[in-house]
Amino acid sequence: MLKQITVTVNGAQHTAEVEPRLLLVHLIREVLNLTGTHIGCDTSSCGACTILLDGKSVKSCTILAVQANGKSVTTIEGMIQNGELHPLQEGFKENHALQCGFCTPGMIMRATELLANNPNPTEEEIRWGISGNLCRCTGYNNIVKAIEYAGAKMRGEEPASTEPQFV
Amino acid sequence: MGHSMKRKEDARFIQGKGHYVDDIKLPGMLYMDIVRSPYAYAKIKNIDTEAALKVPGVVAVVTGRDLEKYNLHWMPTLMSDTQMVLPTDTVMYQAQEVAAVIATSRYAARDGREAVLVEYEPMKPVMDPYKSLLPNAPVLRPDKPGKTDNHIWHWEVGDKEKTEAVFAKAEVVVKQDMYIPRIHVASIETCGCVADYDKVNNHLTMYMTTQAPHAIRTVIALVAGHVGLTEEKIRVISPDLGGGFGGKVPVYPGYVIAIAVSFLVGAPVKWIEDRSENLQADSFARDYHITAEMAGTKDGKILATRFKVLADHGYTDASANPSKFPTGLFSIGTGSYDYGTAYMEADAVYTNKPPGGVAYRCSFRVTEAVHAIERITDRFALEVGKDPAELRMQNFIKKEDFPWKSPTGWTYDSGDYHAGLKKAMDAIDYAGLRKEQAEKRAKGELMGIGISTFTEIVGAGPSKDFDILGIKMFDSAEIRVHPTGKAIARFGTKSQGQGHETTYAQIIAEELGIPAEHIQVEEGDTDTAPYGLGTYASRSTPTAGAAAAMAARKLRDKARKIAAYLLEVSEADLEWEPGKFFVKGAPEKVKTIQEIVFAAYTNHPQGMEAGFEATHYYDPPNLTFPSGAYICVVDVDKETGGINVRRFVAIDDCGHIINPMIVQGQVHGGLTQGIAPAMYEELIYDEAGNILNGTLMDYLVPTAVESPSWETGHVVTPSPHHPIGAKGVGESPTVGAPPAIANAIVDALSPYGITHLDIPITPFKVWKALKEKGAI
Ligand code: FES
């Protein structure tokens, strides 16, 4: 009892025959071979699998592929536009907001929606905004900085210095 | 300080092009899932695989009995104990591997797993390490010949009699029992592998989440050599790792089963554990029950310390400690203080919990030791009525006394503890905070300031004492410079996010003058990289980083010879400046490193070997001793017990800094892994052996909301014995932060007579303690 679904992923339409129980994250990773979206848990806790579904950030381990039928998915692979890094991608690199990189795609996708809804968030709003995404490496300071950096860039402002600050 | 070069590895990670083990897909690859025990201690009566084998897509089900036929059902641990790969008779902890299901897809393997029927006869487990030592406790390891109790080993260090004598006469003695709970590192990527055995060539390629690929290759050869998998037939590849922190050092049964299955079935087999399996079965850290005592004078001079430990190792001793160090480097626990006498002892026991011991930003038990000394120092300060900062300043080892010999036998390389604490106090305005605290206390509000001034011990280690399964703990670097002056460098270590591709390139760049952008760093493939013991316990920069500098210096010596030949002068007439040799007094007569390297391939002196490459195996002469001064401010809500970490300043001394941005990143991450056990994380078991928080829903990994905004800084005392003066930093913050936080919370509660709380200090614990003392 396979079901046929059509999903637009990073602008390209894909049709696939899938088991109804197939998780969206497995469609993305294993059927479409877009392995930038990661899996870090089995309880919808970590956010490593976050993608955009019709522009909203969603934990793709938490919904079924069939629920994405007729919808549009953006993954980390779709963030680069015309060879240009997205300001968030740039912000993460410039501010050392990643170490092992495993949480990074999910963080960036989550931050994309965060900035879309709130282009100039406070530190507190950023921290709460990414609280569904776990990072075990960075201690979050630099992720906050990276999102602030991207926000500034997207507002057309000069971002703060990316040099590390020491007391 | 070095240069905050942006990381070379980031380009792939920010674009979703990292290459982690679960991203590997091989033709004909099968998937493995694992049936796990619901009981902590039970006899296996029967395993019925019939229904599972009928599940569409299921290819095979493997049990301990199947592995027994090949003598692959047991394996050695890194501490020379033994561990089941799959059980034949008895399960020893909840979530232990019982059988493996192999199928053509991930989903079919999971269906098959659900269909395996295991009949158990549950027994009463031993969950309490103290009860494990009672004469009526069941002997958990009858498989070990002659074993009649659950005691694993006894260890001691220091001068027992002298310490007792000091304690007997001391004006002040304080004593505190403390439990450092069992925690789990929970790197965001779990563990897994793809075992790819090629029958035709009798060759195994093992892609796996490992921090120590070379050591693992040797272990596989030791376990499977008897079935023909000898070491030259094994290639271990550790791809990008989504965090490690020590959790990817041990050999887990899943890896071995995957290899066995690939060997038997002749197809590649992928095994990726899910998060709950990872939390419930993989290596834990800590689980130390400590009694700490300190003796001193009424005016605050520390005279002696005495620590007694009961270590719960779970079902087998599988800590990844250096072989001669069953308690790891716990004996660093005399801390940053100048006193002459200490005695420490530890006993380890078996219980019905998963094995492990040091997998939480590794640290070889330094975290436990530092918690004990920093907490008991605060207790002592409270007892003698001195400010904890002042008492520390009074007792610190002085800058001029390095190298300093500790009462437990270590030689600390360098440090300036007074400068570190002073810098932290200035940065946080310590005097101002104490004033504010006094005002708040007068109003009945709870505010606390906590200090931790720790000494770390990393960079294991000198081959005289340090080995794992007999293999000495050196590490290695190989540099090959191509004719056009661009290089590839390979290492025996393995980054899990530490940024080796950048830091190592910077070290070589500093030594050779080839720009770091032109140095490609590779690790993790045993076919190409030189042998090394891997990355854990902050050893990469102290060992492999040193090897990089030494290999680069060999190349510089060769470059000098070639330059002398090209410039037709003697070697002694040449002067080096990063990137070039020039003739003394005639700087226009110069050869750049690129010209010299080109000549090494095109125009080298007669009699000299062509090419431009060097390898170095670095055996450190001593460990390195990073240190830190951390100060934390908390506000506690009296009514709810809620704790807010208002500020946290961390001053680290990790010696010479190669990339300040990367070092700061390590400190930030380590601090969050310090607040985690201090306030949130603990693996909790009930008496029946059930884990009560074995998922990420209940095991509380801090989010950005729980993490304060960290403030960091440095003092620098270069390690005198390291080629570039570096000491290592990865685990320092995780070691140093928990006592700073615990001391701050206890300080907040001290007006009500509260002198200690065990970590994790939760709002409930605080509220309960206040309630008991009648404060609310
Ligand atoms: S994989 Fe953890 S939330 Fe989706």
Ligand code: FES
């Ligand atoms: S960078 Fe490793 S989990 Fe975030």
